[in-house]
Each structure stands twice: as C-alpha cells, then as structure tokens.
Amino acid sequence: MKKIILGALCFCSLSIFAQPKSTTVRDEKMDKFIDNLMSKMTIEEKIGQLNLPSVGDFTTGQAKNSNIAEKIKKGQVGGLFNIKGVAKIKDVQRIAVEESRLGIPLIFGMDVIHGYETAFPIPLAMAATWNTATIEQAARTAAVEASSDGISWTFSPMVDITRDPRWGRFSEGSGEDPFLGGAIAKAMVKGYQGDNTYSRNDQIMACVKHFALYGAAEAGRDYNTTDMSRIRMYNEYLYPYKAAVEAGVGSVMASFNEIDGVPATANKWLLTDLLRKQWGFDGFVVSDYTGISEMIAHGIGDLQQVSARALDAGLDMDMVSEGFNGTLAKSLKEGKITEEQINTACRRILEAKYKLGLFKDPYKFGNEKIAKEKIFSPEHRAFARKVAAESFVLLKNDNNTLPLAKKGTIAVVGPLADARENMNGTWSVAADINKPSTLVEGLKQVAGKNINVIFAKGSNLAKDKSFEDRATLFGKTLHRDNRSEEELLNEAINAAAKADIIVAALGESAEMSGECSSRTDLNIPDVQHQLLEAMLKTGKPVVLVLFTGRPVTITWEDKHVPAILNVWFGGTEAAPAIADVLFGNVNPSGKLPATFPKNVGQIPLFYNHKNTGRPLAEGHWFEKFRSNYLDVDNDPLYPFGYGLSYTTFQYGDIQLSSSSMNNNSEITASVKVTNTGKYDGSEVVQLYIRDMVGSVTRPVKELKGFEKIFLKAGESKDVTFKITPELLKFYNADLEYVNEPGDFQLMIGSNSRDVKTIGFELK
Ligand code: BGC
Secondary structure, X not given: OOOOOOHHHOEEEOHHHHOOOOOOOOOHHHHHHHHHHHHHOOHHHHHHHOEEOEOOOOOOOHHHHOHHHHHHHOOOOOEEEOOOOHHHHHHHHHHHHHHOOOOOOOEEEEXXXXXXXXXXXXXXXXXXXXXXXXXXHHHHHHHHHHHHOOOOEEOOOEOXXXXXXXXHHHHHOOOOOHHHHHHHHHHHHHHHHOOOOOOOOOOOEOEEEEEOOHHHOHHHOOOOOOOOOHHHHHHHHOHHHHHHHHOOOOEEEEOOOEEOOEEHHHOHHHHHHHHHHHOOOOOEEEOOOOOOOHHHHHOOOOHHHHHHHHHHHOOOEEEOOOHHHHHHHHHHHOOOOOHHHHHHHHHHHHHHHHHHOOOOOOOOOOOHHHHHHHOOOHHHHHHHHHHHHHHOEEEEEHHHOOOOOOOEEEEEEOOOOOOHHHOOOOOOOOOOOOOOOOHHHHHHHHHOOOEEEEEEOOOOOOOOHHHHHHOOOOOOOOOOOOOOHHHHHHHHHHHHXXXXXXXXXEEOOHHHOOOOOOOOOOOXXXXXXXXXXXXXXXXXXXXXXXXXXXXXXXXXXXXXXXEXXXXXXXXXXXXXXXXXXXXXXXXXXXXXXXXXXXXXXXOOOOOOOOOOOOOOOOOOXXXXXXXXXXXXXXXXXXXXXXXXXXXXXXXXXXXXXXXXXXXXXXXXXXXXXXXXXXXXXXXXXXXXXXXXXXOOOOOOOEEEEEEEEEEOOOOEEEEEEEEOHHHHOEEOOOOOEEEOOEEEEEEEEOOOOOEEEEEEEEO
C-alpha cells in the first residue's frame, strides 16, 4: 500500500525534541542551601567554581606547596582531574575545605573510560558484547573502584556515533548505530550513577561526551570540522547523547568540533536550545581539554571573546583553558556578560556538588580500606575476564580450526603476543600497564600440561621505527626488536616448524587507536603482514588473533587465514580471556558494533544507509549508471552485527501477532532460534525495520531491538519483540518526531545482512 502523507494521518509527536522537562521537581532544601552560599560568594569565587585545571599528579604532601594550592585557597578552582589516590585527593580536598574562605569542596574527575585499575575491554569491544546488563555492571565496578580511590566524577560514557574507521577514537565509543549506542549510554550512566541520587559513596557522576557529532570529523582526522544536515543529526547522531540525558546523566562534555560553523564549546543552539530547552538537561556542561582556548585557533576571537561566548552559549565549566578564570571578571566589568550568567553556571556546579553529597561530607569519596579491598580485587578481575571473553568476535573459522586442541605444540608469533603494556588498550589512565598477562602467559596459564606453548616475535609492529614510536606512546612500548626483519622472520619460521598450529597475534598497538590516532591505511602493517604470509606458507593451520581498536581492512586475511578471532583490546584480563576462547572453555558470542569495510575507499560504509535512486541490485557488483564502484563491490567485508560462534544457530520464520497495527496498538514479532551445533552458546538476535515509503527517504534498515540469549546445544527458544508505534518514529523534514502510516519490513536475524523478512502495515 502506498503511504498517504497527510497531516491528519501522520501521528506526530514533538515531545522528544520540543518539550522541555520543566516538570523537574526542584529540591527546595538544595536551592536554599545554594542561595545562602552564593549570597556569601564574591564574583571571583563564583568564577572560581567554573575552573577545572589539570594538575598532573602529585606525590602526597606536595600539593600543599604547589601553585594549585594557592589557587584553591583563593577559591579559584571548582574541581581537579588527573590526581590518583585517596591520600593525595584528601590532601587537596583539605586545602579547599579548611583553607579557602568558604570551604567549598572540590569535585575530582578522571577519565574512567573502561574500568579503573581493573580495566575492562575498550568501549568498542564492550559494545560488541551487545549485553547491556554486563556493560552496566562493568560501569558499576569501575565506579566502585574509582570512588573508593577518591574520584567523584568520570568523563564517560563517550557515545559519539562514527562511521569512519580512520578516526582513532572509534575505539572509545559504541560504534556506528544510534539504537545500540543509546542502549549502552543508558546502561553506563546507570552503572556509574546508580539511582541518580548518589545516595551511596560508590555512585559517581557520569559525563556524556563529546557533545556533539565529534565522530563525524571530516576525513576521520581527529578534531576536524563536522558539517551535516539537521535531519541527519536528529535521526542518526544525536540519539545516544539524548539517551544519556534521559537516564539522568549529571554532566555533559562539549566536543572540540564545530557544528554549523560554531565550535560546540560556544554553540548556543547546541548547549542551550537543544540540550536544555528541548531535552530538559539540568546538570552542568564542561568544555573538553582546552576547548575554550582552542576557539582562538578556530578563528572566532581572542581568549576573552571566546570565553564570554562559551558562557553565553551555556557552557559552565572550563577544562584547563583558564579562560573563565582569566577573563570573565573583565568581561563582566565591560558589560560583555552578565552576573546572572555567571550565577547560573556557578549554581549548576554547586548543585552537582550538593547532589553528590560533598557539602555534607567532602571526604565521602575515598576510603583506604575499601580501596584496598575492592581495587583490582580477584572478584573484579574474574568479572573482567568474563566480559573480555564476551567481547571477542569470531570473524572466520573454516574447518573448525578453533577451538584449539588441548594437546601438542602451539607457536605463538607476532609483536602483540608478548606485549604486556598494550593489553589494557587506549584510555586506561588508572590501570597499571605492567599488571596484565601477555597473551603468551595467558595461553600458558590456561593451556594445561599437555600443551607446549612456544613464542617468537616474528616482526616488529611496523617496518618504520618512527611509526612505531608514534603508535606506542604513554609508555605502552612494544620493546622494538633491533634484529633484522629476516632474523625475526626466520625465528618465527623455525618456531612454526616445531608446532602443530600457529597463533599469530597481529594488528594494532593500543595507541594506534584512541585520541589523535587517525589512520589512512587500515591494513595490518607491512612487516606483520609479511609474517602472516610466511606463517601461512608453512602449511600449518594459522589462527589470527587480531588486536584492534577500530574496524580494519583485513580482506586479504579473510581470504587466506582459516580462523580469525578479533580480540580488540580486552583490558587487564584480556590474555586469559583470549586463551579461554581459543581453547573453547568459552564459546565466543561477540557481534560487530560496526561494519568492517573491504578497503578504505569504501568509507564511510554503514548498514543503515539510504537506498539512492539507483541502487545496485542485491548480489550484483558493477552495473553502469548504478551507485557502485568500478574496483570493489558495495558490500562490507563483515556486516554490522556479524560474529560467529563455535556452534550454529538456526532461525525459524517470523511470526507476527498481526500484519497491521495502528497508533493505539502494538504487535509482536517472534522467531524460534535453535542451537543446531555441538556447543552451548549465546546468540544476539537482532531486529531491524525498514520504513518502505516516507515523506523523507528512510534507511534500508535500522536496528530496533536485540536480545542476547543462551542456548544449550540442541535447545530452542522463542524470542519475541514488541513493535510499538514509538519504534516506528523518525524526524521528518520539519524535525517533528513522527511515524507515518504505510508499509514496513521487519527483519530478524543474526546480523544486519542475514535476516528473515516479513511485512506489516501501520494504519
Ligand atoms: C579528551 C576527553 C577527555 C579529556 C580529559 C580530552 O583530550 O577529548 O575525552 O575526557 O581530554 O582528559
């Protein structure tokens, strides 16, 4: 049926983006407390609350004599970040509470991105678990550790949607999909903050970042310009930030990039109209690191001008620039900003401190006894090991190469096999890089006595030493081997000769992804590739254990290597977790949260694309005057949602409770999933929907639901999804949140490509 688009028939709700949550009940006691406190504050002290300097780290006792101590005493600091350890944090808090005029406590932030000292897999890997309960529990665990060590605020979750694997920060988010990203954002906020009242001393404030669109940096080059239509923003990029706001996130970090020609840090539409007026956000907004002073280079004014613009736009806290601290008083005198604006920002910071309970007890966070008991505890590490194993994605497994037999000799080769400092992955500032086991150690631990594990490095990370230097920053060395390429390779060939099977640990170093780690070539680097070729030439079976923080182009590897396990960066317990999966003690169940392209030229490649007026017929490669390439087909190497298991799952046909629904009803879609293989295992059952005819063009499919189920070998389960009118909504050309009557296609399957399809109608 053709869809009729008439105002009267279009079920339209502006609620999501247009109704401020002005219904938020004010806490009168808090308001009174803050009114009273602010009545005593000078303008300088109010501006001081907006200042978030980074101090690096102190040794205990040193803070008292530092320049920062002087600032704290004068009331020129609202919070600090990058200090680790209860004693140090308490030292500094004592200065604020006992030696500043009004004794206002500081808030202590840190990038607790994927765990604290117990590091979980990098966020992209966490997303690959498709398990929101696990993700929430990991955030909870991180909060327990961080809070016991004095941290009250984490700069997480990072929810930037990205479709460009050239961008290094792909590793820090949940991938390409807004629905999955939104579900993860909610889970993480809940995990960190608990019930949002911070009633316990292990519930810390979350900070959703980077608001907004940071993942759409042009050419995948970090910090680069973004530019997109509002309709794309609303439908494809904003949802995870909004989900975090709905989950009650306490703070938001503005992104480095510009939006519509104005850097996010000073973008009033973004920080006030959208975030506060439309979404009803009532926490505070912090800039990113030097985000304010960077607007000088963006070209919108000097430090005084950009600081005033940021405040006027709705930014409350200045991370590192000292723009607020240095210039707002002057701008106020010159009439460029108002006292009201300073008051508003100051109140928001004080409210956060009040809600966290810092006025009642400035030392609420940080407890040596709990820290000793909880941080890096056996219990947390056991959980991290389980999570890491759940995040790995089996990309290929010809002839059941995996799991490995528990006997014989395994040759482990590659620069990442003995790379302790790289195991945690990027952005793991609190974790000790020397604590994780190496992959070789992990394999030996788990292997048992019937297996002989031998190791040869085989190659460095890359031929070019200067590249390896750039890609192993922050002490995450790969101990570059100065022997010749040939010597290294021969050693690996000799090891392989003694082995029954080869495990090649190749891919990226931890800092080849992450901040300021953009790449234009996403292949496995030169010498590593040569090593892999040499291993394949031995004729022995080869398992590629792929370390990566982003989708990489492994088209050649997919063609030639019998088994590929993508292990991302799995955190402190990655090594035993990899061994658990390789030996079959754990059946892999991860699914890709992002498309893996065949080559860099296909980028951006994402599953929820539009159809174009000249789509390529399914299964075709090239047709003249169709939307395609001369030199590669349009398909990804591995589609979004893809991931194999040691067992197999069969999907029955989709059963709909009715083939039509209206805006006052809902239907259900069920499918029987059967474990048809020999192993027990988990499967992520995915629901996609396509709106066949719209007032604006709609994607060829969009993820609208998922459920992770566990099935014993031979077992079947019915999985049921509810299709509600809400699920069918999108932003139309007027940015109204609507659904439109007409035909829809509903798809259920094990990834975005392999689905069963059925139609239904919205009347
Ligand atoms: C990053 C943020 C981070 C901040 C504080 C910035 O460079 O973009 O994600 O939270 O530093 O460390």
